[in-house]
Amino acid sequence: MANVSIRKYKTSDYETARFLFAEGTKEHLPAACMYTLTTPRFYFITFVAFTSVFMGTGSYVLALTSLVALLAAGWYGLYSEFHGLASRFLRKDMLDIEKSYMMSENACFWVAEIDGKVVGTVGAQPSTDADDELLLQRISVARDYRQLRIGTKLCQTVIDFARQRGFNAVCLETANIQRAATNLYERVGFKKSRVEILPSLVHQYTSFTVAYYRYNIKS
Numbered sequence: 001m002a003n004v005s006i007r008k009y010k011t012s013d014y015e016t017a018r019f020l021f022a023e024g025t026k027e028h029l030p031a032a033c034m035y036t037l038t039t040p041r042f043y044f045i046t047f048v049a050f051t052s053v054f055m056g057t058g059s060y061v062l063a064l065t066s067l068v069a070l071l072a073a074g075w076y077g078l079y080s081e082f083h084g085l086a087s088r089f090l091r092k093d094m095l096d097i098e099k100s101y102m103m104s105e106n107a108c109f110w111v112a113e114i115d116g117k118v119v120g121t122v123g124a125q126p127s128t129d130a131d132d133e134l135l136l137q138r139i140s141v142a143r144d145y146r147q148l149r150i151g152t153k154l155c156q157t158v159i160d161f162a163r164q165r166g167f168n169a170v171c172l173e174t175a176n177i178q179r180a181a182t183n184l185y186e187r188v189g190f191k192k193s194r195v196e197i198l199p200s201l202v203h204q205y206t207s208f209t210v211a212y213y214r215y216n217i218k219s
């Protein structure tokens with residue numbers, strides 16, 4: 001196992017922390033595209049688009065062009081979704097990490113460090129839904145340092161913090177396309193509490209599901 005240390009965030013980590021978080025979010029685009037290409041809804045929509053244009057115009061070229069346009073629109077929708085998500089959080093809690101996480105007793109942000117290099121991040125804030133729940137968020141590990149149990153250590157750090165602060169549970173959300181994250185959470189001991197499809201057009205069209213996980217500290 002690599003010589004990893006987990007420590008609290010410092011101002012000098014700002015750019016790296018934001019970069020790691022944004023890259024970790026945007027990298028799900030290829031998996032999202034692959035997932036969408038395997039859904040029955042995708043085949044249904046492309047079939048309907050192709051046959052309607054072909055029957056309306058009698059032209060294979062136009063029918064194929066409409067398919068390409070549909071694929072391009074789908075790719076752009078997914079691109080906007082993941083890049084938009086990263087930008088939204090970069091403008092939200094990740095804009096001022098110090099203020100969002102380091103100024104309250106019940107919130108914190110940590111980085112994972114190997115030989116002085118920051119290679120992972122995780123944040124924790126109290127849930128707005130329930131007073132006794134802590135939210136685990138913004139977990140990301142640099143690509144070259146994955147599968148070295150750094151993600152596990154970051155999760156454990158949040159669980160320990162929640163226990164020390166008297167929270168009853170650590171909660172988080174993730175998407176079904178985030179295989180590594182889902183496996184990580186289940187391996188650490190989080191249990192799936194519910195699954196839903198968000199109302200946005202992209203989620204409805206692609207059938208992406210969001211899973212909510214919970215780790216009970218006091219049972």
Ligand SMILES: CC(C)(COP(=O)(O)OP(=O)(O)OC[C@H]1O[C@@H](n2cnc3c(N)ncnc32)[C@H](O)[C@@H]1OP(=O)(O)O)[C@@H](O)C(=O)NCCC(=O)NCCS
Nearest residue numbers: 024139140141146147148149150151152174180181183184
């Ligand atoms: C998810 C992530 C944080 C995991 O970090 P990590 O340091 O590689 O995780 P660990 O080494 O602690 O792995 C723990 C377990 O996670 C699972 N896992 C990790 N990487 C995996 C992968 N590529 N595929 C499948 N399962 C994986 C495994 O079950 C692993 O346990 P095992 O090695 O005993 O099988 C990392 O892949 C990442 O940063 N991804 C991009 C950002 C992201 O998805 N964040 C989550 C947002 S909800």
